[in-house]
Amino acid sequence: MSSDSNSTPPIALDPVLDPTLGPVELTRQLCNIPSVSGDEREIADAVEAALRSHAPHLTVTRDGDTLVARTELGRERRVAIAGHLDTVPINDNLPVRDEVDDASGEPMIWGRGTVDMKAGVAVQLALAVELVEPSVDLTWIWYDHEEVASDLSGLGRAMRNHPGLFEADFAILGEPSNGTIEGGCNGTLRARVSVHGKRAHSARSWMGVNAIHRVGALLERLSAFEPERIVVDGLEYREGLNAVRINGGVAGNVIPDECSFEVNYRFAPSRSGAEAADYVREFFADADRVEIVDLAPGARPGLDAPLAQRFVAAVGEAPNAKFGWTDVSRFSALGIPAVNFGPGDPLLAHADDERVPVAQIESTAAALREWLMHDISR
Structure with missing residues (x-):
């Protein structure tokens, strides 16, 4: 269900978030609202309350626990800036x-x-409230279900339900990038590789075919895999193919007749999703079955777009490649050039000692503010 600011009254919630305190304090406030994937309702409510209380210049639409807030200033260009609410x-x-x-x-x-x-979400929310007269029209997006299977994504759902809200000339995703620009992203694929055998009593093992033993040759090949480094539009992406889960066995005295393992393939944006799937099937061609269970294509860097070039100049540092998959892929699929730019070291993402430098939150906000307030519309 969705709503807009003209038809729905403010939600009945005392605002937990105060964007006027700035992105650093807002980072603390946002983090202290638990929002593990699937449990984003409270934080989405708090973000909506903050927008409706502090940003009358924005038109707000809600789809489930995804929020889209837009300026309607009639500017020549529009920039979308997005971040996910879940952890x-x-x-x-x-x-x-x-x-x-x-x-x-x-x-x-x-x-x-x-x-x-x-921290990236905090930068976005603080600037969404602050920037009443930016030089381009802005679409601010906060969405649910990013840290789980791609078919659950709140961003993908909202794009399907409200395609007109996502039209833009350039997009920025506030994923952690150490405050520098990371262009595009690798694609990601998960496949289940299965082999079959024949059950038998382990006391007469010669009467059966051990499926777990058959898997050994496939895992040895996988262990010897050497990932490629592929340059795409001037940025170097590193691929990876790794086993991430294995299943097999019937009982302590039974030769197993089936064994399967799951692999995760991280592929450069030079390959399409179909090409990546074909590569994995060929790699495990002697398995009995290769089933693709999850697939999200990558995104090319998108740095040749005029707005992207101006953004690179404003940040003042050479861009890097994004090795992990991010939702820049969804914008790229719509024909919108997109980059990653946010505070935080991506090597600390998901770590138990996750931490972000205060100065990086401030510098990221300053760079975005400066760029969006200058005339970048030409």
């Missing part, structure tokens, strides 16, 4: 705390979601 499970790392990094002496905010990606 991976909490592991004794909430509420957040302030600490000082032992090596650098930098002030940090420690806790689940600080890196992936509530």
Whole structure:
């Protein structure tokens, strides 16, 4: 169900979030609202309340626990800026705390979601409220179910339900990138590889065919796999093919007749999803079955777009490739050039000691503010 600001009264919730306090304090507030994937309702309610209380210049639409807030200023260009509200499970790392990094002496905010990606969400929410007269029209997006299977994505659902809300000339995803631009993203594929055997009593094993033993040759080949480094539009992407789960066995005295394992293939955006699936099927051609269970294509860097080039110049650092999959892929599929740009070290995403430098939150917000307030519409 969706609603817009003209037909739905403000929700009955005392605002938990105060965007006027700035992105650093807002990071603490957002992180202290638990929002593991599938449990985003409370944080979505809080973001909606903050928008309706503090941003009358935005038209707000809600689809489930996804929120889209747009300016309607009649600007020549439109930029979409998005971030997901969910996190991976909490592991004794909430509420957040302030600490000082032992090596650098930098002030940090420690806790689940600080890196992936509530610091980025905080930057977006603070600027959404602050920037009443940006030089381009803006579409701000906060969505649910990013950290789970791609078919559950709130962003994908909202794009299907409200395609007109997502028209844009350029998109920025606030995924952690250490405050630098990371172009495009790798694609990701999961496949279940199965082999069959024949059951027998383990005392007469010669009467059967051991499926677990048959898997050994496939796993040896996988272990010897050397990932490629592929340059796409000037950025180098690293691929990976790894076993992530294995299943097999019937009982302690039975030769198993089936064994399967799951692999995760991270592929450069030079390959399409279909090409990646064909590659995995060929790699395991002597298995009895290869079933693709999840597939999300990558995205090319998109740095040749004029708005992207101006953004790179504004940030002032050379872009890098994004190795992990992100929702820039969904914007790319719509023909919208998209990059990743947010505070936090992506190597700390999902870690129990997740933490983000305060200075990086501030510098990311400053760079976005400066760029969006200058005339970038030409």
